[in-house]
Amino acid sequence: MPVASGIKDRELTAERLLAASAKNSFDPLKDIDWDAPLLPDTYFINEKRCTLYGTRTWARMSPAQRVDLTRHEVASTASVGIWFEVILMQLLIRHAYDQDMTSRHIQYAFTEIADECRHSTMFGRMIEKFEAPNYGPGRYAHELGRAMKTIGFGIQTFAAALIAEEILDSAQREMMQDETIQPLVRDVSRIHVIEEARHVRYAREEVVRRSPRLNRAELEFSRLVIARSAHVIAHHLIHPNVYAAVGLDPKLARREALANPYRDETMRAWARRLVAFFEETNLMGGPGLLLWRRSGLVPRDYRPPVAPAR
Ligand SMILES: [Fe+2]
Ligand SMILES: [Fe+2]
Known part of the structure; x- marks a missing residue:
């Protein structure tokens, strides 16, 4: 694609995304009823999407323990979501720094950063409501993220954005329609899916x-x-301490989760x-x-289709 038509095309996309943002954006602090109590005996994510579903440990767990594990797993994923959004915000700010700030393309980048600020606040509130800790991705991934947000550039910015956004988007599209789980998780997922659809298109x-x-x-x-980004994100969505939080041995449970074919199916x-x-x-x-x-995101014997001639 010639550069000139690429830029024109980029401006048109940004113009449309700005119009869509003006029409359909949310303020999670006002648009979600944070005072509504959580429902008793209700999963936070469909049990089939829990990392231990179908394992021997799962068979031994009480119904209350299973529900509790889904509470901690959703909290862990949300905290990793915040971690990633913070990385993305910095990548986008650094992308904007070198560009024409009056372009629609950069105005949309600023809009996306504003969306992410609200999302991270929303996820933080949800974790607080769940009475769960801020698990985060763990120290090693935290430091890799520091490097990525400081030196990542160009196509890496947008490809890395897509890894987290598309995986979370697929998960949350299921969650927003699942009548069997906590309504708060459905509401948070719906807001995130609507706004992230624009980010996915942009990236x-x-x-x-x-x-x-x-x-x-x-x-x-x-x-x-x-x-590397895909591998780190996939491996750190669920912090091993979620297992300790429900009375399981974190090392054993994590090993079992990583070998769980149901978990593989979910990630893929x-x-x-x-x-x-x-x-x-x-x-x-x-x-x-x-x-x-x-990473578990593709089959163990995965090979990409033959690339088109460049
Ligand atoms: Fe987001
Ligand atoms: Fe996003």
């Missing part, structure tokens, strides 16, 4: 514009950074759209494939 189009312009070295480096289902997009944009390949296979 996808930027990846489509940028990927054909990468030279061989940039392509290989970007593939590796993207694979949530990553399907993301992986298909990275295949289309030639971003699956090289040594990073090993990390993808280990």
Whole structure:
């Protein structure tokens, strides 16, 4: 795509996204009833999506313990969501720093950052309401995130955004429609899905514009950074302390969760759209494939389809 038409096209997309944001945005502090009590004996995420569902430990757990584990797992995922949104906000601010601040493209970047500020506040409130700790991704991922938000640039910004946004989006689309889970989780998911659909479009189009312009070295480096980001995010959504919080041995439970075929199925289902997009944009390949296979987001014997000639 010629650069001039790429920029025009980018401005048109941003214009549409700004109009959609003006029409349909939320203030979670006002739009969610934070005083409504949580429902008793009600899962926080569908039990089939719990990391231990179907395992031997799950069979031994009491119904109350199972519900409690879903409470902690949703809290852990939300805290990792905040961690990731903070990284993304900094990546977007750094992206804006070098661009024309009067462009629609950058005005939409500012709008997205504002959305993320509200989302992180919303997730924080939800964790507080669940009386759960701020699990976060753990120290190692926290430090990798510090490096990413400080030096990540270009296509990496938008591809990394998509990894977290698409996985969470697939999970939350299920949650917002699930009548069997806590209404608060449904409400939070609905707001996030509506606003994130715009972020996904913004990031996808930027990846489509940028990927054909990468030279061989940039392509290989970007593939590796993207694979590493996917691996870190997938492995740290659930903090091992969620198991300790419900009286289980965290090391044993985590091992069981990582070997759980139901868990594999969940992760692959949530990553399907993301992986298909990275295949289309030639971003699956090289040594990073090993990390993808280990992430649980693709089958262990995964191979990308043959890339189109460049
Ligand atoms: Fe968000
Ligand atoms: Fe987002």
